[in-house]
Amino acid sequence: MILINIGDELLIGQVVNTNAAFIGQQMALAGLEMDEVLTIGDAEEAIRNAIVSSFEKTDVILMTGGLGPTKDDITKKVVCDYYHRDLVIDEATLQAVTQRFADRGMALTETNRQQAAVPEGAVVLSNSLGTAPGLWIEEVGKVLIMLPGVPFEMEKLIKEEVLPRLQARRTDHHAIQYRVLQCTNITESGLSDLLEDYEKQLPENLSLAYLPKPGIIRLRLTGRGEDAAQLQQTLEAQFQLLKQAVGEYAFADEDKEMEEIVGQLLLKRGCRMATAESCTGGYIAHLVTSVPGSSRYFQGSVVSYSNEVKREILNVREDNLRKRGAVSEEVVSDMALNVMGLLDVDYAVATSGIAGPDGGTEEKPVGTVWVAVATPVRLVTHKFQFGKRMGRQQIIERAARAALNMLRIEIEKDIR
Amino acid sequence: MILINIGDELLIGQVVNTNAAFIGQQMALAGLEMDEVLTIGDAEEAIRNAIVSSFEKTDVILMTGGLGPTKDDITKKVVCDYYHRDLVIDEATLQAVTQRFADRGMALTETNRQQAAVPEGAVVLSNSLGTAPGLWIEEVGKVLIMLPGVPFEMEKLIKEEVLPRLQARRTDHHAIQYRVLQCTNITESGLSDLLEDYEKQLPENLSLAYLPKPGIIRLRLTGRGEDAAQLQQTLEAQFQLLKQAVGEYAFADEDKEMEEIVGQLLLKRGCRMATAESCTGGYIAHLVTSVPGSSRYFQGSVVSYSNEVKREILNVREDNLRKRGAVSEEVVSDMALNVMGLLDVDYAVATSGIAGPDGGTEEKPVGTVWVAVATPVRLVTHKFQFGKRMGRQQIIERAARAALNMLRIEIEKDIR
Secondary structure: OEEEEEOHHHHOOOOOEHHHHHHHHHHHHOOOOOOEEEEEOOOHHHHHHHHHHHHOOOOEEEEEOOOOOOOOOOHHHHHHHHHOOOEEEOHHHHHHHHHHHHHOOOOOOHHHHHHHEEEOOOEEEOOOOOOOOEEEEEEOOEEEEEEOOOHHHHHHHHHHHHHHHHHHOOOOOOEEEEEEEEEEOOOHHHHHHHOHHHHHHOOOOEEEEEEEEOOEEEEEEEEEEOOHHHHHHHHHHHHHHHHHHHHHHEEEOOOOOHHHHHHHHHHHHOOOEEEEEOOOOOHHHHHHHOOOOHHHOEEEEEEEOOHHHHHHOOOOOHHHHHHHOOOOHHHHHHHHHHHHHHOOOOEEEEEEEOOOOOOOOOOOOOOEEEEEEEOOOOEEEEEEEOOOOOOHHHHHHHHHHHHHHHHHHHHHHHHO | OEEEEEOHHHHOOOOOEHHHHHHHHHHHHOOOOOOEEEEEOOOHHHHHHHHHHHHOOOOEEEEEOOOOOOOOOOHHHHHHHHHOOOEEEOHHHHHHHHHHHHHOOOOOOHHHHHHHEEEOOOEEEOOOOOOOOEEEEEEOOEEEEEEOOOHHHHHHHHHHHHHHHHHHOOOOOOEEEEEEEEEEOOOHHHHHHHOHHHHHHOOOOEEEEEEEEOOEEEEEEEEEEOOHHHHHHHHHHHHHHHHHHHHHHEEEOOOOOHHHHHHHHHHHHOOOEEEEEOOOOOHHHHHHHOOOOHHHOEEEEEEEOOHHHHHHOOOOOHHHHHHHOOOOHHHHHHHHHHHHHHOOOOEEEEEEEOOOOOOOOOOOOOOEEEEEEEOOOOEEEEEEEOOOOOOHHHHHHHHHHHHHHHHHHHHHHHHO
């Protein structure tokens, strides 16, 4: 199938196309193959050309956007032209729209009435969350599906109306399944070398993809097959082999962020954490609190960007600051231990480093980051040397994820 | 131009296509038109077909993804086939890759070496943040640009290598110039009403575009003309008229982030700032410290995610917490005033709110955020009510930018 997303706002980057990701996920889970996603503007010619060229390549087109009441929403008009059909008022939709407006004490305008106009003969997919219904047109074995672009309306229609209809008309019955293994502390090419033999022995219906992001490489193992149960067995066996081959570099066998994994471990152990951040400037705290429910284990953070704050609030020893410098094992250890006491937590992470672009020296170049993790029974420190050519933002992000990974390792030790 | 994003992970929705949004924004700002965005999988035939069919419609194709060292990255091979060119080792890239590995004390493998292989005759766009360079192939007036799919690598290459080259090869010989005015605290339609008369009087060679992002609308005034000097004069005069028409809603006449603008104001005034953050969880501190040189004015932050930390470290009055709740004007005022004293700064920002998805009540629904700004002479507070349908991340980002904007307004008052 081909997904066509319509909207100028997508082309100029005003809106991130999360609809494509949602639909891609739903189709992948249902074993339906997405061949391509095409994003075009609100222009009649572009929409018409997209329909014509896509039907040369596929039997199913799913379109989102352009169904609203405003004048730049022209999808229905183009579709009627394409199929040589008239727009007719659908009585059930008109009643629903009228009721929706009545509920808010508003009368229906002519523009609103047009929401109930549909191409003659189209199947109407009722939209309980909005005024524009979904539409399904099937002709000579080819299906054109139109959905509103508003995410929550589209999502409900996909799950309740589109997927069951697509499943019902499937002929191949192939299943698609995947598992994700997350790795760290190794480069993409290092991992590729490590997995050379593993990849050679992979069955033909399985494939391995490398999906890197700063400091992390996700390995996605995808399988396709006739028999879903058998595929699951093969996939699971191969996934275990993959874990063995990756060894110590693997840190999670789910596609979760490091901060989610740490959060789950803390909840499991019933413990609380805090951070004391210099070079990461609050980014670790931000990652941790981006997880819903993090208030159950995150107490807070002291971002000590100046030496003054390190000394006055975090009780970092003046002696360490003067003799060792702010970017040192001694200072980062003071920070971790003292924030643990100050914020009354079981685990604390501290960072101090040089994010650049200025401030580097020969002894401590840009990219030098000390991390300390304090636990109820241990203090662990590590010096990271991120590449000199990394940007400031990248050093901050890498340091934050590396620090969370150190924390993860320590909590896991305590759980065992 | 047409953007082609390559990657199975995009088709199955494992990764949201933020690259397309970033590139769309950058092109829109530079006045370059994006005709469509095409997302395809890691398959030779799909890539080849996409190149052929896109070049029937446009002279410029920008491709992202598929340039890494792993075997599912096949873009370079397909491109060589398409152009009937060989893959050759680019010596400068090989040196850079070798150096990158040497910096980390690692030797180069054969797989890494292939990162330096480029289609013969391609212009190499040096990638200082990763091992895969960008590539630019121009033949019979048509350009194919290949960039790595890793966002931060792609972003730097777009800004530093691709945009200048795209601007330079414009053949219309018209000068194109633009100015950006950033506005806030007004809706897009409100701004459109406000600027109705202004837009009517605009000379024909100037156009105004609305480019919204969360909480901010950027107005881009673009001019085209034969004579660059004369164009600049007209553009400048019209930009001043635009500023007058927008009035109080304009906050910056450069396309800079709010945290950069605040930093410049603090430097100008020789003042220091700190934050006390609850619902934003360190995100304001992160934004402020993402600006190079921010240590000159940013002292630090207390992220007080729990009431305990609010009470113990920030001296928020128990009475206010109990009677008013953590999300209240009284608590956020205590936070701002006390962090100002504690961290010895001139300006302090504090936030407390409900980022969701849980924790909302009828009186204080998800999206309620109190912000306080303390200055040497004033305390200003404001309650924001972000839409119920916004996600957690979006509420955090909006609240952080709104808080920085409040701070900007207060510092500007003190400068006048």
